[in-house]
Amino acid sequence: MNKKNIAKRAAVILLCAFMLAAPFVVLGNLPRSDLFVAGARFEGILELWHIESFEGGVGSRAGWLKKRSTAFEKQNKGCLVNVTVLTPEQAQEKLNNGERFDLASFSAGAGFELLPYLSPYGGDVSCVRGDYLRGGQLNGKVYALPYMAGGYVLAAMSKNLAGFENKNLAENIFGMGFEKKVGKKTVSLASVACGYGGFNQPCMALALNTTQSRRNDLLDEGLTQYEAYEKFLTGNNHTVLLGTQRDIYRLTNRIEQGRLGECVFEPLGGFTDLVQYIAVGDTEAKKAVFAEKFACFLTQEQSQQKLTEVRMFTVNAQSIYSDGAMSALEQALSSVRTINAFTDPSILSALRSETLKSLETGEKKNLERYLC
Incomplete structure (x- = not known):
């Protein structure tokens, strides 16, 4: 083979390699929101740590998450969400052992230790009420997206x-x-x-x-x-x-x-700290895109309507109970203040001590500084 043919073949190989690599280079530099537009696919497993620190309504919130994961997987072929139920202590032990998550579900109290392992959420927040959303914000950025509430x-x-x-x-x-x-x-x-x-x-x-x-x-x-x-x-x-x-x-x-x-x-009414959040871990870019997509999926109407299955309340303006004590509590939670998820x-x-003191004296001003 002469030198001219060898040069031509080398040029063709380099061109093919560039064409194969270019989409990943470009996608890797796009913001997460633009990756949706680019139609990126992900085939693999998203690890979701579900941490419970308060009683739910009825049944299993983890079971509800698994059902929503199955529905999400049907819309995103090849993307599986694996839900692992943990206590705050178990989650901390796993982190200490070097294990990491792609998504974390938690409430106030557990968020403090998770914060160093989270990425800011850059997805759609239009389905979430502003009063609930404030509970997952830090320095003007959303780090945790509310997806269900109690009262x-x-x-x-x-x-x-x-x-x-x-x-x-x-x-x-x-x-x-x-x-x-x-x-x-x-x-x-x-x-x-x-x-x-x-x-x-x-x-x-x-x-x-x-x-x-x-x-x-x-x-x-x-x-x-x-x-x-x-x-x-x-x-x-x-x-x-x-x-x-x-x-x-x-x-x-x-x-x-x-x-x-x-x-x-x-x-x-007017207050609840019984809010469950979903947050995206500090994970690789392509996983993070679909982690955000799943988080957003939990706040959309099709998922929020399913909260009756676990007797919890929506984080949007949607009413899902029509009568009885659950409907009355739902109405009482139509506007709330809460505690930041990362306190x-x-x-x-x-x-807790401050609140008991407030109940003894009737003075409520000191409680205001804990609310958002």
Whole structure:
């Protein structure tokens, strides 16, 4: 083969190599939003760590995510989303061991440790209400996209409301303790009890919805959410349960089954920290594009309508409940303030103490600095 032919073949090989590589060079330098336009495909697995730190509504939020992952996969052939359920402690251990995620689902309290491993979200936010969106922002950038929410509610058995019928529970909350006979014994009921999850702030919801100050030690504290519910069921521990959407489901289910008498529910509006977020990890560019696409998918109407399956609330202006206590709580959450998803857990711990102090004094101004 002469030198001229060798040169021609070499030129052809170089041209082919350039043509094959050029799309990836160009796509790699495009913003994520432009990659959608370019029609980039991704075949592989997106690792999603789902971290739970508060009670949901009913069933499994992880199961709901897996169903939405299946629907997403049908629209994006070859792109699989693997959902792994973790506690905040397990997630931290995996990070310490060098493992990484492409997507993370979490709520306030867990976000603080995840922040160094996240990328700013550059996708569509038009489906998310601004008040919820603020909870996932830092320095004007969205790092976590809200995709479902819960809320707080007061519940009381009608039989224990003698003298308080048709009265606002929140505005009478610390005057509702009383004594009653149980067999040969006399028992004293506290006014209200609440249970805590990992980082949630139920007393903040109460403080922002009442003008009453705490009298004596009427607020039963130090319980988990389920322990507070169990004690409430006895009818002999506290008059009012400060609970969540989970307690609405548990109590209404018992009522419908004839295992509990009539209950009164009163939603606590204007505040919730029971918000689940989705965030994109600091991962390779092409994975990040489809991670953002999945995050956006969770906020779209087709996904938000499915939140009835887990008795949670939408983060857009869409109403998905038509009657009962869930509808009332949904309306109460039509405008909310929340706590930033990346707040240091030590600050959240201090906030619990600050809130109890606020309930004792009636002073609410100090709580404002924790809200967004």
